[in-house]
C-alpha cells in the first residue's frame with residue numbers, strides 16, 4: 001500500500017495536502033477543522049504586526065462560471081488577516097496543542113523593516129509554529145504600502161528580506177511568489193540564494209474579473225468603483241503548473257535539496273499528481289476548499305493513492321519530478337520529430353525490402369513471408 005506521508009525540509013507531513021493561506025485558514029477554529037478532516041498542513045491567513053491597518057471591503061470576490069454553472073475562475077480583492085497579532089499567537093498555540101502531528105505554517109508579511117520582520121518571526125516561533133511562509137505576493141492593496149507583491153517583483157529587496165528571515169529563525173522558511181513577473185526564476189533565485197528552504201508558487205494573477213453591462217461599472221463593484229484583484233481557481237492551473245515546472249528546474253539545477261510547494265487551481269488528486277510529477281514536494285489549495293469544503297482532502301487523497309497504485313509508486317518521492325526531464329525547447333522538439341520521421345521511413349523501406357541489402361539471415365523466412373501478396 002503506498003503512503004502519502006512525506007518529509008520536506010526535515011518536517012514530516014502526514015500527506016502533501018496543505019491549506020493555502022486565505023479564507024480556509026483564518027483562525028484556529030477553521031484550521032483545526034481542516035486538520036480533523038485530514039489536511040496534512042495549513043498555511044494560516046497571512047498576518048502582520050499591525051492588523052489595525054488592514055481594512056477589507058465587501059463585496060470582495062468575483063466569479064467566472066462555466067456552462068455547467070460551476071466556477072472555474074475566481075477573483076478576490078481581499079487583504080491579509082484582520083486578526084490582531086497577539087490573538088494569532090494564542091490561536092497558533094491552540095492549534096498545536098490540539099494537532100501536534102499536523103504542520104502549522106505561519107504566513108507572514110511586513111514592511112521593509114528588519115526589526116519588524118525579526119519581531120514577527122521570533123514571536124511566531126515562540127508560539128510553536130512549525131515553519132514560515134513569507135508572503136511576497138499579494139497583488140492588491142498591500143503593494144500600495146510597499147508590501148506583498150511590491151517586494152515580490154524586486155530581486156534585491158527579496159534577497160535582503162530573505163536574508164533577515166534566514167538569520168531570525170532556524171525553522172524552515174518558504175517564500176511565496178507572485179506570478180505577476182516576467183521571470184519567476186529570477187525572483188525565486190533571489191530568495192533561494194539568501195538561504196531559505198523552499199518556494200511556494202503561485203499566489204493570484206492580477207486581474208479584472210469583468211464589467212457589469214447594466215451599470216457599466218467594473219467588478220467587484222464597491223460604492224460604484226473597483227480595483228484590480230487576484231485571479232485563482234481551475235482557470236489558472238496551466239499557468240501555475242508552468243511556473244511550478246520552471247522553479248523545479250531551477251531548484252534541480254542550482255539549489256538541489258530545496259523544496260517547492262505547488263499552488264494554483266488544484267482541486268483533485270490528479271491535479272496534485274501533475275504538480276508533483278513536475279517537481280512539487282507538497283501542494284496547496286485555497287479556492288478549491290472555498291468551493292468544495294474541507295472534506296475535499298479525503299477525495300484528493302483517494303485519487304492520489306489510486307494514481308500511485310496504478311503506477312506502482314510507494315512514496316511521493318518515487319514520482320516527484322519524474323515528468324521534468326521531458327520538458328525541452330521547441331528547437332529540440334523539431335529535431336526529435338525529424339529524427340523520428342527518418343527512423344520510421346527507414347523502417348518502412350526495410351519492411352518493404354526495397355533494397356537487396358535489407359535481406360537478413362536470421363529474419364529470412366519471415367521477410368519472405370511478408371512479401372507474399
Ligand SMILES: Cc1cc2nc3c(=O)[nH]c(=O)nc-3n(C[C@H](O)[C@H](O)[C@H](O)COP(=O)(O)O)c2cc1C
Nearest residue numbers: 020021022046076202203232233264265285286287
Ligand atoms: C479570497 C482569497 C484570499 C487569499 N488570501 C491570501 C493571503 O492572505 N495570503 C496568501 O499568501 N495568499 C492568499 N490567497 C492566495 C491563495 O493562497 C493561493 O495562492 C491562490 O488563490 C491560488 O491558489 P487556488 O487556485 O488554490 O486558490 C488568497 C486567495 C483567495 C482566493
